[in-house]
Amino acid sequence: MVIKRANVPKVKGRLLVVTSGELHQIIERMGMYCPWYASLLGSLSKNKSLELKQLPLISASVLEKYYYLSDQPLSQLGGLHKYHTSGTSSGKRKLIYYSQADEDAYMQIKLEIFRSIMGSAGYQTALADMGTGHAEVTAVEVFRRLGLEADSIPFTLPIEQHLERLESYKPEVLYTMPSILDRILLQSDNPKSYGIRHVILVGEMAPAGWIRQVAGCLGIAEEQITDTYGSIEIGTLAYYSHEYGRYLFADGIVAEGVGTEMLEEELEPLPNHEQVLVLTSTVREAFPALRYVTYDVVRDLRPIIVNGVERMSFQSIVKRIGPDLKHGEKISIYDIEDVVHQQLGQMSSIRVQMDGNSLKVIVYNPDKPDYQSRSSEAEERLEVIRQALEERIPAIGAMIHSGILSRIQVVRGGFDDEEQRSRVKHKKIYYGKVEG
Incomplete structure (x- = not known):
């Protein structure tokens, strides 16, 4: 089966509205990989003035029915990249597909975010101490494209080997997960000796109190620890801006917040300042990333002005909800x-x-x-x-x-x-x- 590449709309994540024409282009492109999506739309597919809020929510039940299938047709296609979820929430690892265009867009967005995070500091070395999944597979390549000497170490190795590698390699940038960094700092006699100048985090929540303790252990400023937010379903989604004190969404992402009453599951109501994060990717195609329900609860989701342009942002991710929690x-x-x-x-x-x-x-x-x-x-x-x-x-x-x-x-x-x-x-x- 050969799939022709459709035109990709040049939509920036900082824009809060996607036009009807752009939506139809996204639906057409995604429909070549997820033909079942048309059945969810019904007559909406013919609506020339279609709005994002009219589209159905892609909830866990929808994905279980159409995407997370043992006989998923995408598994028969050549040229697709495959990644497993961590399974930490559901207990089951699920397979996510990326087309080559998805992969290229993922790398470009991550490069832009990492370039913004590291700025003009002139870092030369980076070490990726990661778990599994998309972030782990692409980490070294991202740093190398940015001109850094980069290496990685598997998280499954005994902590002594992590410490030895940090001591010998002395990376200026450490890309890791909070749980892995916990292991390192709780077992190290002298974390400052590693020479780490900047930590980039991904994968889990990083509260302000925890970041303060980490910065003290490493002997760096809190501003030199940057949290990023992503999902294996969509890719890198946002990063924490120390300048604005909030998470800013990446280009290509449109964010909405909904209450639990909008979801199929029987979930408890959330406080007024918290919402379930719903995301649309304008560049993803081998996953139904149109109003995808993340089940992550964010606090204070709202647009702010960044460099004279309106961008969606949030204060923090506070928890994940779901029917089994x-x-x-x-x-x-x-x-x-x-x-x-x-x-x-x-x-x-x-x-x-x-x-x-x-x-x-x-x-x-x-x-x-x-x-x-x-x-x-x-x-x-x-x-x-x-x-x-x-x-x-x-x-x-x-x-x-x-x-x-x-x-x-x-x-x-x-x-x-x-x-x-x-x-x-x-x-x-x-x-x-x-x-x-």
């Missing part, structure tokens, strides 16, 4: 981790466990005598964290007062690197018993 849809990992790091005042890693109506926050912080001791002072610090979590996160406090949750437990956990590297993402809610 139970009470977790009310709980923000971002806020929990931010509170812990602000109160603890030193580098640590956390796990959040939900077992029935019990919420436990396990704090991992190895080789810190003052922390590991069971002195009254150490116990008091954990109690302060518990109180702060109940007081400063209204959703948790409300669930406790209403009896939905029992009192929060904040406990120590023993750091086991073998367990840490068994999965790439840790910043999520665990259900059932988690040993602390």
Whole structure:
């Protein structure tokens, strides 16, 4: 089967409106890879004044029915790039397809974002210490195209090998995930010796309190730690601008926010300042990226003026929701981790466990005598964290007062690197018993 390339609309993510003509071009191009999409549109496909908000939402149930199929027709096409999701939310790894045009657009957008992040600092070396998926596969190539000497290390290796590689290579730029950086900093005797000047993050939430602790450990300014936001379904989506104190969307992305009442699943309502992020890509074609529901909840989604141009932005990603998350849809990992790091005042890693109506926050912080001791002072610090979590996160406090949750437990956990590297993402809610 040969698919001819349709004209790609030159739509910039900073524009908040996609014209009817551009929408029809996107639908036509995507329809060659996802012909089933026409059945969702029905008579809308003939509407010459089509608007984005008229299109159906591409929810998890739609993708399960049409895209995540064992006999997906795209699997028979040649020339497509294939990537698996991490499976951290659903427990199942799913296959995502990229055409060569998708791949080229992904690389170009990522190059532009990384160029903006690194500016004119003149970095010469970069190391990618990543998990799996699209970001890991393309990381070294992106840095090399930007003129840096680059290398990578698999996240599954024992932490000792990560530390040895950092010590010998001394990368000026480290591209990694928060959970992996936790492993590095919690096990390193002298992180400043690696010579890291800039950290680029991807894959998980990076609260302000955590970033502050990381910057202190590495001996760099907080502005030298830049979080990026992406998804394997669409690609690189946004990056945190220290200048504006917000995440700015990449070119080629149109962002909307919807309430949970707009989704098929029975989900709890969100606070007024939070919305479920819905994205449209004007360059993607081998995935139905027209009003794709990410299930990520963002805070304060709104346009701002950047260099005289209106661009969509948001303050932070606070959690992921979904039909299987139970009470977790009310709980923000971002806020929990931010509170812990602000109160603890030193580098640590956390796990959040939900077992029935019990919420436990396990704090991992190895080789810190003052922390590991069971002195009254150490116990008091954990109690302060518990109180702060109940007081400063209204959703948790409300669930406790209403009896939905029992009192929060904040406990120590023993750091086991073998367990840490068994999965790439840790910043999520665990259900059932988690040993602390």
